[in-house]
Structures are given as structure tokens and as C-alpha cells.
Amino acid sequence: MKHSLSARTKVAVYGLLCVLSVPFVFPTWWMVTSSLKPASQIFAFPPVLFPRDADLTTYSKVFSLQPFATQYFNSAYIAAVVTLGTMAVSSFAGYAFARIRFPGQNLLFMVVLLGLLIPAEVTIVPLFQFFLKFGLINTHWPLILIPVFGAPSVFATFVMRQFFISLPAELEEAARIDGLGRIGIFWMIALPLARPALAAVAIFTFLHSWNLYLEPIVFLSSPEKFTLPQALTQFVDAYGGPMWNIQLAAATLTAFPVLLVFVIAQRHFIEGLAHTGLKG
Structure with missing residues (x-):
């Protein structure tokens, strides 16, 4: 009877999950x-x-109506560079805020976190003027530098700091006894243990860069330099109306890699978020 009740409960739970x-x-x-x-x-x-x-001709039209393959490559390599850059910056910064004691540490960290409260729309004009001064408009440099040193990196630094705080102090003490310095402890002890948090940072950062829309429409003007979110708006007919089936085909091609990456890495993603909440 108990076994039958358990089976019914499982069926009810799975049925409810399917509906939801x-x-x-x-x-x-x-x-x-x-x-x-x-x-x-x-x-x-x-x-x-x-x-x-x-x-299936809608998919071939996606590539014939505009340089979609080039735009796909643009999004892929920008997202990869931004992800690696953010992981590097946030790892060093997060470790410094978590394990190195210096005057004004907590105050400086609060100032860094304030970057999360500033909307991108507020800073886009000053950033445009800055990159215009250095001749970097209509290049991919703004799409790389702004996320790596902007709000996405601030959030990633917070995640990494929370993870490094949770590491036992005994690990560092044992490493110092073995003769490791600060860099050695970070590289050989802390960073390998931080793989779950790094996985969470990588997924968050990749998704943010892949879906970035405001910065591309501000900084880019040449179709061959567009990224995918900007490219999706270009599939229109002669009267400016949307070509729905072709837009949806392009959107499907855009969404598939992200869904695939998340399905493959979801275990590391959830584990990383769980580890970052162990300590404040």
C-alpha cells in the first residue's frame, strides 16, 4: 500500500510539473x-x-538576406572574450576582497557594488564620447571592454567574493606552511576549488554578452559588424514590416546554442550559486 501511494505521489508530482x-x-x-x-x-x-x-527555405534566407554567418561569429567571439575576461577580473578582485585585509576594504567593496545600481542608459552617452575620442566607434572594443569592467564584472566579483569567503582559513594556513605565497595560494588552492562559482559566472556572463542589445545599436553601424540581437531586427520587407517566419528562424538559430550550453552546464550553475550563499 505504501509503495502504491508513493507511485501515485510521483505521478501527481510529475504531472503537476509538466503542467507548470x-x-x-x-x-x-x-x-x-x-x-x-x-x-x-x-x-x-x-x-x-x-x-x-x-x-526549410526560411533558414537559407536568414543567411542570404544579410551576413548572418559573420554576425553569428561576431556574437560568439565577443561573448567568449568577455566571458574569459570577466572570469579573470572577478577572480582576482573577488579573492582580494575576500581574503586580503587592507584599510577601507569593506567601504571600497560597497563602492564597487554601487555599479550594479547605475542603469546602462545613464552611462551610455559618456561612454560613447569616451570611445569616440579614441576612434573606437563601429568596432567591437566597446562591446568587450564595457562588460569586462562594468556591471556584469561587478556582479561576478560579488559571486566570487562570496565563494572565497566560504573557504576554510585552514587551507591557506596549510599552504603557507608548505611555502606558498599569496599568488601560489590563489592559483593552486583557491582557484581550482572555485570551479563551481566560475561556472556560474561564465554562464551569467555569456548570456549577458550574447543578449546584449543597447550597446551594439549605439556603437555599431556596419551590418558586417552587427551582433545577433541587432541582426534580428534587420529582417524586414520592402515596406519595413517584419518578415516573421525568417525572424523566427534567425531567433531559433540564436537561442539554440544558449539553451544547449545551459542544459550541459546547469549542474555546475546551480552548484555555484549554492556555494556563493554559504557565508555573508
Whole structure:
């Protein structure tokens, strides 16, 4: 009887989870299937959940109407560079704030955290003037430097600091007895243990860079230098109206790598967030 009740409970829980997942899964399903439909079927009522005649030519048009492959590469390499740069900066800064004692440490950390409270729209004009002075407009440098040294890196520094605070002090004491200095302790002890937190930082940073929209439309003007969020707005007809099936095909190609990375790395992501909350 107890076994039967347990089985029923599991069925009820899984059934409830399936129902609750519908609002999250359906938009993705609609995006993917609508990218294969003629434009006339996309807004049909009742909705057509399965395309009657799948049309794969929409995906070839994504690459023929504009340099989508180049724009895809732009987003990929910028996100990779930003992710690596942010991981490096936040690791050093987070370790310094967590394990090195110096005058004004907590006050300086609070000042750094204030960067999270400043909206990007407030700083975009001064940043534009700054990069214009150095001739970096219509280049990818602003899209790399702003996230690495801006708000995303501040949040990553907070995550890394919280993780490094949770490490036992005995680890550093044992390392000093073995003759390691501060850099050796960081490189050989703290950083390898911080892999879960680094995974969380990497996923957050990659997603932020991949979806970045405001900075590209401000700093970039050449289609071959566009990133994917900016490129998605360019699929319009001769009258300026959206080409829905082609836009959805491009959006599907844009979303797939992010979903794949998150599914593969979700265990490290959750573990990293759990570790960062062990201590204040």
C-alpha cells in the first residue's frame, strides 16, 4: 500500500510539473515550429502547433538576406572574450576582497557594488564620447571592454567574493606552511576549488554578452559588424514590416546554442550559486 501511494505521489508530482512547464516550453515550441510555417499560418487561430508543410527555405534566407554567418561569429567571439575576461577580473578582485585585509576594504567593496545600481542608459552617452575620442566607434572594443569592467564584472566579483569567503582559513594556513605565497595560494588552492562559482559566472556572463542589445545599436553601424540581437531586427520587407517566419528562424538559430550550453552546464550553475550563499 505504501509503495502504491508513493507511485501515485510521483505521478501527481510529475504531472503537476509538466503542467507548470507549459508556459515556459510553449513559447520556444511556437518559435521553432513557426519558423517552418508560411507567414500566413503563424498567426492563425486556433494556433497551428505542427506545421502542415515544413518550409526549410526560411533558414537559407536568414543567411542570404544579410551576413548572418559573420554576425553569428561576431556574437560568439565577443561573448567568449568577455566571458574569459570577466572570469579573470572577478577572480582576482573577488579573492582580494575576500581574503586580503587592507584599510577601507569593506567601504571600497560597497563602492564597487554601487555599479550594479547605475542603469546602462545613464552611462551610455559618456561612454560613447569616451570611445569616440579614441576612434573606437563601429568596432567591437566597446562591446568587450564595457562588460569586462562594468556591471556584469561587478556582479561576478560579488559571486566570487562570496565563494572565497566560504573557504576554510585552514587551507591557506596549510599552504603557507608548505611555502606558498599569496599568488601560489590563489592559483593552486583557491582557484581550482572555485570551479563551481566560475561556472556560474561564465554562464551569467555569456548570456549577458550574447543578449546584449543597447550597446551594439549605439556603437555599431556596419551590418558586417552587427551582433545577433541587432541582426534580428534587420529582417524586414520592402515596406519595413517584419518578415516573421525568417525572424523566427534567425531567433531559433540564436537561442539554440544558449539553451544547449545551459542544459550541459546547469549542474555546475546551480552548484555555484549554492556555494556563493554559504557565508555573508
